[in-house]
Amino acid sequence: MNNNNKREKTTINQNDSALIQCAELILPYLHPVDLASTSSTCKTLNKISNSITLRRSSDASRSLEKFPIPFINSIDNQSYSYFIYTGNQILSAAVQPRQPWGYDPDTRPDLINPGHCYDPFLFRVEGAKGCECERGCDRSSRCPCLDNVEFGAWECGPGCQCGSDCGNRVSQSGILVKLKIVKDRRTGWGLYAGEFIPKGQFICEYAGELLVTKEAQSRQQIYDQLASSGQLSPALLVVKEHLPSRDVCMRINVDATRVGNVARFINHSCDGGNLDTIILRSSGSVLPRICFFSSRDVQNNEELKFSYGDIRLKKQGLPCFCGSSCCFGVLPSENT
């Protein structure tokens, strides 16, 4: 090899390594469509894109939960479903438009596992008084938070003296059970148990954008249109609390379609499935949170499901494939 050839090869190698470094930094920010088109430009980018896709499909939670939550698909070639991850309720204005996903943990350990950093309380009540327990709260400590039964489910919160390891804060440290997201030909992606889960276990919060009702209603209209033509699987959950008179006294709208956690993959079952939907309040927190707990023992590989509601306004609504013996044949639908 003459000197000119040698110099040319060294320059190409240097260019290559600069390209790899740049690509490793930028590609994890790309939407799957852009990632796919970038990958078709050259062999190096193709290789990097493929490894990013592999890492994305190995953990939907982007390392934000204790255990990775993999996507498993033996139906078609979609490796994962793209959305921005949040473990809590979030205001639309606070959503990051781009969130890295799929970094190589060996080259950028600083950008992986930003921590299991949960702050479940979006709005706090200044000066609110919760319990004054010094050790873990339970019935024997006579924790007053455990006696707030007339207000439904109640956990210790930002107004309490007890620490984050208190036994009455089970829903405040993210997802602590092994889960996976599996694709089904008829119901799409669904959330499954990745291990045996005993009855009464906290599974996850329904995390996503917290919306005012007007915004929720206008998004719902758009989502309904897109869903009826099969272009979108919307994940806008509306939960209402009623007075004994049946009048609505509280309404929460959480949209996990664009931003959310793995609760956005939980499918409907007409028999109520194996999850209880609990509205959880905490001392010192303004807003209740919507949380799922197992309503019975759940076996490894069993799908986690809950009922989306009892009202079916649209007779020609989306078909239901829950497979339960009491299936109505149509998914719940109501005017939100």
Ligand SMILES: C[S@@+](CC[C@H](N)C(=O)[O-])C[C@H]1O[C@@H](n2cnc3c(N)ncnc32)[C@H](O)[C@@H]1O
């Ligand atoms: C909150 S998403 C659940 C995750 C969704 N399967 C996905 O692939 O992203 C709600 C959508 O899932 C589908 N789905 C949920 N439960 C279903 C069921 N029992 N039968 C048919 N489709 C269902 C419908 O398309 C519905 O609009």
